Amino acid sequence: MRIVIAIIFICFHLVSFAQVNRIEPLNWWVGMNNPNVQLLIYGDNISKKTVEIDYTGVELINQHKVENPNYLFLDLKILPTAKAGNISLLFKEQGKKTFVKKYELKSRDESKRALQGVNASDFVYLIMPDRFANGDPSNDRVKGMADQSLNRDSMYYRHGGDLQGIINNLDYLQELGVTALWLNPVLTNDQPLTSYHGYANTESYHVDPRFGGNEAYRKLIDACHKRGIKMIQDLVHNHFGTEHYTIKDMPMKDWVHQWNTFTKTNYREQVHMDPYAAKSDKDIMLNGWFDRHMPDMNQDNPYVKNYITQSHIWWIEEMGIDGFRLDTYAYNDLAFMSEWGKAIDAEYPKMTYFGETWVHGIPNQAYFTKSNRINQGIDTKLQGVTDFQAYWAINEALNGKFGWMDGVVRLYNTFASDFMYEDPYQNVVFLDNHDLSRYLSVVGEDFNKYKSGIAWLLTTRGIPQLYYGTEILMKNFASPDGLVREDFPGGWSKDKANKFNRAGRSEKENEAFDYVKTLANYRKNNPVLQDGKMLQYIPEDGIYVYFRYDDHKRIMIVMNSKQEAINLQTKRFQEGIAGRQQAINIVTGAQINSLEELAIPAVSTQVFELKK
Structure with a gap:
């Protein structure tokens, strides 16, 4: 007889709990800046139920029945006094047995925010x-x-x-x-x-x-x-x-x-x-x-x-x-x-x-x-x-023709409009x-x-x-x-x-x-290529020159979009060079002992770290 009663009891609870198919969010936390969270409860005719809770520091502010009776939305307020634990949600309906669903409140893990924020680094x-x-x-x-x-x-x-x-x-x-x-x-x-x-x-x-x-x-x-x-x-x-x-x-x-x-x-x-x-x-x-x-x-x-x-x-x-x-x-x-x-x-x-x-x-x-x-x-x-x-600008710089608005000029123009962004x-x-x-x-x-x-x-x-x-x-x-x-x-x-x-x-x-x-x-x-300032020059004859610099380093970048190598005279770029006399090619490691003229291969972008 006990076995039969146990089976009936288990089956009853399975039927009762099956009325709630989902609760979302899956859990929440104490100590959030916004104390309010809205739970979506989904289950067969769940809107016939009313919900009560008894948990220190948590208030049930409102419960919303919507067009579809399979949904119930609960507005909870989690006060600063609330502790991590399991809230008991009591689902009641006249003439039906009350059943309980647990809802977990967790403590926040501050260590998870150690790397937070993707940026120019x-x-x-x-x-x-x-x-x-x-x-x-x-x-x-x-x-x-x-x-x-x-x-x-x-x-x-x-x-x-x-x-x-x-x-x-x-x-x-x-x-x-x-x-x-x-x-x-x-x-x-x-x-x-x-x-x-x-x-x-x-x-x-x-x-x-x-x-x-x-x-x-x-x-x-x-x-x-x-x-x-x-x-x-x-x-x-x-x-x-x-x-x-x-x-x-x-x-x-x-x-x-x-x-x-x-x-x-x-x-x-x-x-x-x-x-x-x-x-x-x-x-x-x-x-x-x-x-x-x-x-x-x-x-x-x-x-x-x-x-x-x-x-x-x-x-x-x-x-x-x-x-x-x-x-x-x-x-x-x-x-x-x-x-x-x-x-x-x-x-x-x-x-x-x-x-x-x-x-x-x-x-x-x-x-x-x-x-x-x-x-x-x-x-x-x-x-x-x-x-x-x-x-689109870099595609034009690499594949486009030369002209007033073509090739590397489009790249220059694009960055010249950066004033539009914060x-x-x-x-x-x-x-x-x-x-x-x-x-x-x-x-x-x-x-x-x-x-x-x-x-x-x-x-x-x-x-x-x-x-x-x-x-x-x-x-x-x-x-x-x-x-x-x-x-x-x-x-x-x-x-x-x-x-x-x-x-x-x-x-x-x-x-x-x-x-x-x-x-x-x-x-x-090298932070200079992350958040260092940028200085660019108006392109001439398919050559685009820009600098990245900060208080510690200066990087000179020369993009030659032409099909032939050039010897670039650098007198025009003295503001960016800022008195440096030498450079190292970052990719090849080659030492450059004079910055008066730079040999730039055809169809290439050369990156130089400038040295005093």
Whole structure:
């Protein structure tokens, strides 16, 4: 009889507890600057319940029932007197047995903020986790997930790369001079197709189990931090994936932007700043869907705003994230992004974030940055951008023709407009990424041009970012984009060559690797190339000269975009040379005993440390 009663008791409790399928955030902390947190409770007809709590220092301010009875939102206030522990949430309903769910309050770990803040001292390495290295083949497929594809011969299927694969190759990254990792989104993407890239997340608090889950992410971050390497998390405010549970069973109709028929965004950022923009055009830009499987989140909805913002705070506090990259920034509601920025800054004053601004024109790009400098009418709080204007300018400098507005002149003009930013040194400069043709292909596989651009990347102002494989001459055009998301050779046990090792690379690949390594590590060890001031000269006849300097060092950079070598007379550059008489070529180590004339090879960027 006792056995039967026990079974009935267990079954009853299983049924009772099953009424709550989720509580998000997964946990919270005492001692936060903002004492308020909103819990999302999800379960079958959970809104029929009322909730009570009895925990010293925690008050239940309000509970919100919304259109969908499967949701209940609880507003908690965590007072300074609250201690870490488990809050008992008592779910009551007349005529039904009360049941309890525990909700954990943790103590904050201040040590996780030791590296926080990505800035111009960093060298960022961008990795698409599915395509970098497979460190744990056991998670290549996960039972129950929608996308069971696994085929390295297909650019659209999953290839099996994971976070353990990155951990296994941290020595390689550290040797290269990397100080920060930016991973394409790692949150669970349980979409049925092309789930590998991560930009249509279906969970907000869980790393994709095919990458190793939350524990692998924690392990990677801890391993990076022990080496002084920072972690940048890629966030998508604008949209979720259609398989996200809050999309499949929405709390309310206006959780996402709804249209009578499917409406894509018009992808025209100009409506943000256009004083004559039609409201209908602006609505489509901001509220249209990025794609059919990427519903556009309604950032006017207070529940949506809380849900998104709290999830991002959770990742910082739980994992020790050091910086954020904000995807599709121009498609967001800027008033919400300003609120979001204030919330992040209030908790983490050292935290930094930069937005993807794939826009055309320097004013358009600067418009999205902080401080309302160019009549935006709002302070977005965005500290930096992915500097597409500098990207197009360096391409023009390396591939363009000579002229008043062409070639290196465009590079000069781009930086001459830095007055539009509060801090242009927070902009991220790059030569390629996961959406763009690989840099080596863009410069026609010309190795001299390749080195010239690398030298610019690691000596110009801003935060340099390198896309995985650029240092070993990976190539291809982004047509389609899967072609630039190939596997890193050696990341899989059956690969014919392991290019993580010197012996597995060709002579030319080692030359490229060494070139990046030399400049990146020089930059890492010399603050003058991090936050030193910049002085540039108007280009003449395809020659662009600029300096980086501080109270201790002066670096002279000469970009020769011509097909012939030159002997550069330096009299014009005396302000930058500032009385120095000699120099060392940073890459070759060659000593230069006179600065009156410099021999500059064709199609090259030479980097000199000036000596008195």
